Amino acid sequence: MLKRLILVAGSPSSGDEPSGRGAQLLSSAEKAGLSAEFPGVEIGAPCPPGNTPHAAVDARAWRSSAIDLWALDTHLHALDARGAFDLRLLHLDALERGGAARTAYEVLTRCQRFVRRRNVASATAAFARVLARHRDLYNLDKPLLRADYDHAIDVWQWMLRLDPGARVSAQAAALFHDIERLVSEADFRIEHHARDYQAFKDEHARRGAAMACATLAGLGLPPEVIDRVGDLVASHERPGDDAELALLNDADALSFFSLNSAGFLDYYGPEHTRAKVAYTLRRLRPAARALLPRIRCRPEIEGMIAGERESKRAGAPAPAETQA
Incomplete structure (x- = not known):
């Protein structure tokens, strides 16, 4: 630590x-x-x-x-x-x-x-069991699973920075929002092969919600909290009016830029990364988007962010790969 x-x-x-x-x-x-x-x-x-x-x-x-x-x-x-x-x-x-x-x-x-900060809602024995169960899911000797585990913890930490009073359901959703990748992308990534990127992401979220709820059962969380985690995970690939869902989207997107974007570019190359940057920027609320200048990204990623902003000002459509 x-x-x-x-x-x-x-x-x-x-x-x-x-x-x-x-x-x-x-x-x-x-x-x-x-x-x-x-x-x-x-x-x-x-x-x-x-x-x-x-x-x-x-x-x-x-x-x-x-x-x-x-x-x-x-x-x-x-x-x-x-x-x-x-x-x-x-x-x-x-x-x-x-x-x-x-x-x-x-x-x-x-x-x-x-750092692994917590707040009052997560400084409990039940949440300690949640963290331990989450850790046990990941074989950290596998590079992609290590990346997914790091991202989950980072999203959780971003969430607490954005909202120090985040409820336990939102924090658990941050940890488990990408749990479905344990099944679909543990050894190699497939998202760049999807014909409909948004549909692929929606299915990833739907399956992940069921997995998250099953994994959290028996750890001491109230049933209504587990149900709420499932709702958040199921919807986390689409921005919405729900405040906790928007918080999860902000934390997930900021983690992509601050932690994952360099590795994403190396793995997928510039074309898919450019589409991913556009997709991720659309998930951010204005207050969270305003934090991007304080995040250190590779120059190529910074150029993609700037290009997307310029395209938005010019009224250009989003890349076809990421249009809903």
Whole structure:
């Protein structure tokens, strides 16, 4: 679990003392904002003595999109499996004014699944059983299942950032919204072969709802909560007026951009990714869409987002692949 964010002006080998320089890299307001956004993470913590478990991120590579995200994720998974760890941001003194806070926000967003925040509704023994059951479903040695598990946890964390008071039904729906992929896409993806993308997604949601309800039975959740989870999962691929459904859509879409979009592009290529970006943008409410500039995406994804916005302003139709 991620416990501390340590800020380093240069690098550990450059003679910088993180505990002395880190606090100066963020203003009090910036530090307070990050602490509010990522509760449970000590922001600007002093560097502990010795070689404590940690991951290091070069801020210069992060800002230039030169960082190897797969290697970073692999390291984070290994650290998390062993317990608590720190995250060190290096070379922050090389950034422009405000760059340290922006980079910290983006990196913590990428790593938020290792924070695993909860609220009053999910800080219960029943929800602990839900989390344990959810984890048991995934063989994390399979790359696609690892990606799906990470995405589920990330959607859950996005949901709590967007609505700290989210009910247990919404949080469970965040965890189980893509459970159907355990059956249909555990070893290879098929969505790009669908003739009707929206129909494919609707069927994925319908089957997932039944699987989610069956999986949650016997874990101590009230029947009405399980039914509500099923309703949310069944409808999660279509925006609607239901506030919790809209919250799930926002969290799911933001997780795609902040966590999954780079890997999606590598796996599917630009054509299907462009259609996916358009589809996902349409699921976002304006307030959630306004967060996109604060999310670090690959330049290719940022270009697709900008292109979709320009097409919308020009009144162009959505890509045929993703039209309902």
